[in-house]
Amino acid sequence: MKFKYNIYLIALSVFSVWFVSCDEYRDADELDDQLYLQKSGLMEAKVFNWGTFTYELPVIKSGKGNHSATVRLSVDESVLAAYNEANGSDYKLMPENCYSLKEGLLSFAEEDYRKSFLIDFDPESLTALGTDGLEYVLPFSLVTDNTDIRITGEDKAKILIKPSVYQPYIGFETPDIYRTGSEFSIKTDDDDVLVIYPKVQVNFYNDWEISYDVEVNSAVLDEYNQSLSAGARNYRLLPEGAYTIDRSTCILKQNRDYEYLKITLEEKAFKIDENNYAFGYYALPLKITSVSKYGVDPDADVTIYPVSIQPPVMDKTEWTIEECNSIITDEVENASSMDIPDNLLDNNSNTYWCTRAIEPIEFPYFVTINLQENCSLYRLGFQLPENEELGNIKSGYFEVSEDGENWTKVVDWSRRSNLDDRSMELDFSMHHANYIRFVITDAFEYADPALGKASGAVCQIAEINGWGI
Known part of the structure; x- marks a missing residue:
């Protein structure tokens, strides 16, 4: 029985040592209470021009939380001198008429972790300072009289506040x-x-x-x-x-x-x-x-x-070329897919219809497109090839028809140069149509400059587009 009792005492002693040791380790893992400015170094401060502006400068207390503390904020010219020397700057001490310490002393209870100093700035006086071309700051040091709680490093206890006045x-x-x-x-x-x-x-x-x-x-x-x-x-x-x-x-x-x-x-x-x-x-x-x-x-x-x-962009999937009066494939052998009018409907601006190059015909040139159904048209347009050297069309018009026989001009178009207006969208009052016709009446350069327009021209157009329902 005595043997069992001794075993019990030994176990209790070991447990007590273990419990105390764990408690000591826990305390060792926690830092002692310490204080520091949440912001430090040179800090820009926005001061709004609505009369006296109160700026908050937070102080943090961290650690175990088993100490109270009282801290003061003091204007410290040595902070300013040290900063100017270290950074090659020439900041000046802010005059006293520009600020006042509204809350320059803070008391922390054991459970407190954050409080703020309050500094009142006078925006009018600060604005007047800016007229002399100099830059002013307000240097502070954080000080505590409590020997049981420390300030965390010099860099966390010094600040230079540089206020800038803003209009709200x-x-x-x-x-x-x-x-x-x-x-x-x-x-x-x-x-x-x-x-x-x-x-x-x-x-x-x-x-x-x-x-x-x-x-x-x-x-x-x-x-x-x-x-x-x-x-x-x-x-x-x-x-x-x-x-x-x-x-x-x-x-x-x-x-x-x-x-x-x-x-x-x-x-x-x-x-x-x-x-x-x-x-x-x-x-x-x-x-x-x-x-x-x-x-x-x-x-x-x-x-x-x-x-x-x-208006919505129309789907060209079912559109077909009905007629064209100038086509380069008339003169090029085995050129079934090159520069043909079908390229106007393929949604590819790198392919195009090119008017006849050998023995060009006289103007106007045109291409007729079958919409395959009766549509309400609000807008027509064209796009020239990606290569800006191509195009050469100067003026013309669009016309529409419901039967392919009787045509109504709906809108004229003209371009200022071959580099301008390479894509055009032309609005008009609604017209019902089964067919549209794109007509070219003039070009910038002719096949024979001496003959001019009568000699025809080589022109390129990449896409014809429609908007409607």
């Missing part, structure tokens, strides 16, 4: 023009509706409820169109009935730095009559005109939202 603004996230917009593609009789959400934001943390006003401003769009280079796409002003601005969304709620303006776009506004639409490229130019708090960013007060309304 509201503005669009995308100033100028959206590179992608919305598009209506007319395929049915349904009246489609699209909703767009331009993003409006402030450049500061928003502690308030802020409302703003926005208007459609045609002058913004006019200015944009005038700034475009020659040949760039111009936009027409979106018709008034094509959009509805939800004014209830013109607000940023407290703690929200951004919000989305809701605008509904309606297809029916582009409908001219039962069969026709006002196809084209439009834009909605928006301008923020006022805000309930602070100001509107002059560099982000406008945005331009493009809206395209287009």
